[in-house]
Amino acid sequence: MTGKGMIDAHTHMFPEDVIHNWNAYAERDPYFGNLTKDSPKSRTREAFATAEDGIREADKAGIEVIVMQGWYWNDMDLCRQHNDYMAELTEKYPGRYVAFGSINPVFGKEAVKEVERCYERGFAGIGELGPGGNGFSLKDPRLYDVLEAAEALHLPVNFHVGEPMGHVYAGKDLTPIEGFYDLAVRYPKLKLIFAHMGGGLPFYEILPEVKEAFRNVYYDLAANPLLYDIRSTKAAVRLAGAERILFGTDFPLTIYPEVFKGQDLTMFVEDIRKNAGLTPYERERVMGENMRELISVSGRKYPGQENGNT
Amino acid sequence: MRMKADMHVHIVPGILIGKTGGRIRRSLSAEETWNAVSVSGAEKMAVLGWPFAGEEDCVLQNDFILKEMQKQKDILLGFGTVNPAAGESAVREAERCLDAGFFGIGELDPEQQGFSLTDPFFERICTLCVSRRRPLCLHAGIGMKDHGTGRKDLLPASYYHFIEKWQSLVLILPHFGGGIPFYAMMPEVGRHLKNVIFDNAPDTEKYVPSASECAELCLKENRLAYGSHFPVVLQDGKETEITRGSCREVPPLLGGLL
Numbered sequence: 001m002t003g004k005g006m007i008d009a010h011t012h013m014f015p016e017d018v019i020h021n022w023n024a025y026a027e028r029d030p031y032f033g034n035l036t037k038d039s040p041k042s043r044t045r046e047a048f049a050t051a052e053d054g055i056r057e058a059d060k061a062g063i064e065v066i067v068m069q070g071w072y073w074n075d076m077d078l079c080r081q082h083n084d085y086m087a088e089l090t091e092k093y094p095g096r097y098v099a100f101g102s103i104n105p106v107f108g109k110e111a112v113k114e115v116e117r118c119y120e121r122g123f124a125g126i127g128e129l130g131p132g133g134n135g136f137s138l139k140d141p142r143l144y145d146v147l148e149a150a151e152a153l154h155l156p157v158n159f160h161v162g163e164p165m166g167h168v169y170a171g172k173d174l175t176p177i178e179g180f181y182d183l184a185v186r187y188p189k190l191k192l193i194f195a196h197m198g199g200g201l202p203f204y205e206i207l208p209e210v211k212e213a214f215r216n217v218y219y220d221l222a223a224n225p226l227l228y229d230i231r232s233t234k235a236a237v238r239l240a241g242a243e244r245i246l247f248g249t250d251f252p253l254t255i256y257p258e259v260f261k262g263q264d265l266t267m268f269v270e271d272i273r274k275n276a277g278l279t280p281y282e283r284e285r286v287m288g289e290n291m292r293e294l295i296s297v298s299g300r301k302y303p304g305q306e307n308g309n310t
Numbered sequence: 311m312r313m314k315a316d317m318h319v320h321i322v323p324g325i326l327i328g329k330t331g332g333r334i335r336r337s338l339s340a341e342e343t344w345n346a347v348s349v350s351g352a353e354k355m356a357v358l359g360w361p362f363a364g365e366e367d368c369v370l371q372n373d374f375i376l377k378e379m380q381k382q383k384d385i386l387l388g389f390g391t392v393n394p395a396a397g398e399s400a401v402r403e404a405e406r407c408l409d410a411g412f413f414g415i416g417e418l419d420p421e422q423q424g425f426s427l428t429d430p431f432f433e434r435i436c437t438l439c440v441s442r443r444r445p446l447c448l449h450a451g452i453g454m455k456d457h458g459t460g461r462k463d464l465l466p467a468s469y470y471h472f473i474e475k476w477q478s479l480v481l482i483l484p485h486f487g488g489g490i491p492f493y494a495m496m497p498e499v500g501r502h503l504k505n506v507i508f509d510n511a512p513d514t515e516k517y518v519p520s521a522s523e524c525a526e527l528c529l530k531e532n533r534l535a536y537g538s539h540f541p542v543v544l545q546d547g548k549e550t551e552i553t554r555g556s557c558r559e560v561p562p563l564l565g566g567l568l
Contacts, residue, residue, distance in 0.1 A: 164467040166496040181454040200466070203492035203528070206521035210454050232495040235527045238520060 005064025007291040008265065010128070010158070010195060010222035010248025011054065013068045013097070015085035019048040029074050031133050035171045049252035049263050051089050055096060057251065061265035065095070067248075067291065069158055069195075070102025072130030076110050079103065083114065087121040098295050100125040100158055104134045105143040115149040124295035126150050127158025128195055131175040138179035147187055156191035156294050158220070161199040163227065177201055184213045191297055193218045193246065197232060202239040214240070218290065220248035225255045225268060233276040233286070242282040246291050247272070312565060314557040315387070316352040318484055318511040318537025319343055322360050323374040326367055330360055333542050335549070340378035340386050347540050350557035354384075354568075358447055359391025361419035365399055368392050372407055379411065387413040387568075389447055394418070394432035395425040404435045408442050413567075415439055416447025416482065427472040436479050445480040445567065450488035451513050466490050474502050480563065481506045484537055485513040486521070491528040503533075507561050511537030515545045522558075532561045 018025050026033025036048075049057070054066050068086050073079045079102040086099035101118030103126045105111050115126055126146070136143055150157050161180060162173035177199045184192060194201055198219045205211045219236055236245050249255060249268050256267050269287075272278065278286065322330060324337035338346075340357065347355055357375055362368050372390045379388045390407025392400040392415065404415050415435060418425075425432050439446045450465050465488035473481065483490060487508040493499045508529070510522045525534050536558035539550045560568070 163493065163496065165470040165490075165493050166499050178454055200489060200492045203486075203489050203524070204452070204454055206486065206517045206524060207453065207515060208518055209515065211518060213454075228495040229497060229500075231527065231530065235492070235495060235524060238524045238527060 005288060006062055006247065006269065007065040007067060007288045007295075008058065008063050008249050008251060009067045009193070009246040009291040010069050010220045011066050011251040012071060012253075013051060013054055013066075013086065013089060014048055014071070015082060016050060019050070025078070029078060031074055032071065035133075047252040047254055047263060051093065051097070053263055054251065055093065057263050057265040058096070061269045063265055063269070064288070065098055065291075066251075067098045067100065067124070067295065069100045069128040070126070072128065072133040072160065073102055073104060074106075074134060076104065076107045076114075079107075079111075079114060083118055083121070083123075087123070090122060099123045100127045103127070103129060103146055105129070105136050105140060105146040106134050108142050108145070111142065112145050112149045115146060115153070115155070119153045119155060123155070125156040125158060125191075125193075127193065128160045129157065130160045130173065132162065132173035133160070133171070138175060138183055144186075147183070147190060151187055151190040154297050156193055156218075156297055158193040158195055161194045161196055161201070163196075163199045166227070173199075181210065181213060184217050188213070188216065191216050191218065191294060193220055193294075195220045195222050195248070196227065197221060197224060197236055202236045205239045214244075218244045218246050218294065220246040221268075221286075222248035222250040223253060223255055225271065226253075226257075230271055230275045231277070233272055234278060237278065237282050237286065242278075242285040243290060245286045246294070247287045313353045313560055313568070314351050315354040315356060315536070315560045316347045316350055316538050316540075316557060317356045317482070317535040317560070317564070318509050319347055319355050319357055319540045320360055320542060321357050321375060321378060323371060326360070326362065326371060329362060329364075329367060334360070335543060336541055338541060340382040343540065344382065344385055347538050347552055349552045349554050350536065350538060351555050352536070352557040354387055356387040356389060356413065358389045358417040361391055361393070361417055361423050361449060363393055363395075363423050365393050365396035365403070368400075369403055372403065372412075376410055376412075389414045389416045391416060391418065392435065393423045393425065394429050394435055395423055397431050400431055401434045401438070404438055408438065408444055412444075414445035414447060414482070416445075417449050417484065418447070419449035422449070427468060436476055439480070440476070440478045443480070443567065445482050445507070445564065447482040447484065450483040450485055450490070452485045452488050453514060466493065470499070470502075473506060477502065477505065479505060480567065482509065482535070482564075483507070484509045484511050486510060486517075486525055491525045491534075494529050500530075505563065507533050507535055507564055509535040509537035511539035512544055512550055513539075532559070533563065534558070535561055535564065
């Protein structure tokens, strides 16, 4: 990593075996099947991309680092298999791919062990955790165990967060968003990333007590064009501060389905550049600097880095 | 009509002060209230009823506000409050208020008054407001803390279903609508909010200084009214402060009803 380019904080790269044998995996994990099936009814689709596809699209868009979020598998072996694949990518493409571990807290001690294994393999965080998809509440002691393991290893944690209103779509997580406030209060030192603009949580930062509780909370913009008008980027920056918003796409999800249904990382980058109204400083923070600091938070050396910190 | 107004103050008769749960400590006349709130630059003030659970308390308060309206015709916009849980008598009281010249109905509070947003009598009051083209003000508290009372879900989802159903109703949601303005940036939600006005009245605590600017960014157009919430006592034990010059122009949707 040169420490200068843009960072996509939220993508999903699946093992090629999953791509080629989708039916078998969809049968093994029906939630995965439901979310990734190509349905003519759905407005968008969860596309798949190989590691090379990701690099090609990142190069076109000027993105230096692709942060792979894990998937909320409901099968412990699939979590491990996916994590092994992401570890391979970080080794094969040092400085281009960075991994967050697939962790399902429902697996209890096995999940905690997997957090530790991810750490040993150089992962930069864990997540995207999916409370709705994995069927755990935000008050589940098994979740607390996972978060405490992450906190001890200084690993940031990414949560899938859904909006309490608006259109219904596959994967919309209706876990009440106030529970995330309780988590932030419970773990004030843990770096939490609330994906998909935190389901609207940034607005509650107009309350000083919430702003204080969320000082270690970040929001990513993954899938934002499917959910919100582009002015939401500026609004989130004003509400939370430019230092706590992370550019992310949810690649290879198609996020401008009315315009283009193929693999793409360029359109969102351009939309932000032309239409979001960010200042140069805000753009620099959102498009890379914040995530660069976050993935170095454990202070360790991971593939592609000369030193522990970029 | 372009004018500045404080769209959220309360005047409660002395006999009912003890029933506000300590949120209001003084019974002030409209004149005393106006002397305090007009510092903001307001040209008018909307006096909202306190959402008492007892229907007889609502009637008593409405009579009190009506008297004050007659004394301060040029500055006071009265809102009548009722408790839909009281049934038919609440509908009749709402009609009485609008017949008497009240500007709208509210502030109603489903949680405090114990009625549901699908209550048939509440729906009749909504129908009345739609037919008379008068606004309805529904309390929308904002906050995240449990306060040890077994916090209920945040408001946005349940209120949004109500808004979707009552598209012709001019609705005022105080206290930044409990967080709803953020979702105005979701195109399909924004379309449904065309008749909804929010106010920036502090609920239990003050907001960060940029709160109104952020809400405006979310809402895109002028649908944020100024509300002082005077003389309500906030979490810090003090009455809401009125900042000189802080009043805003009434959003066009409400201005058109003045």
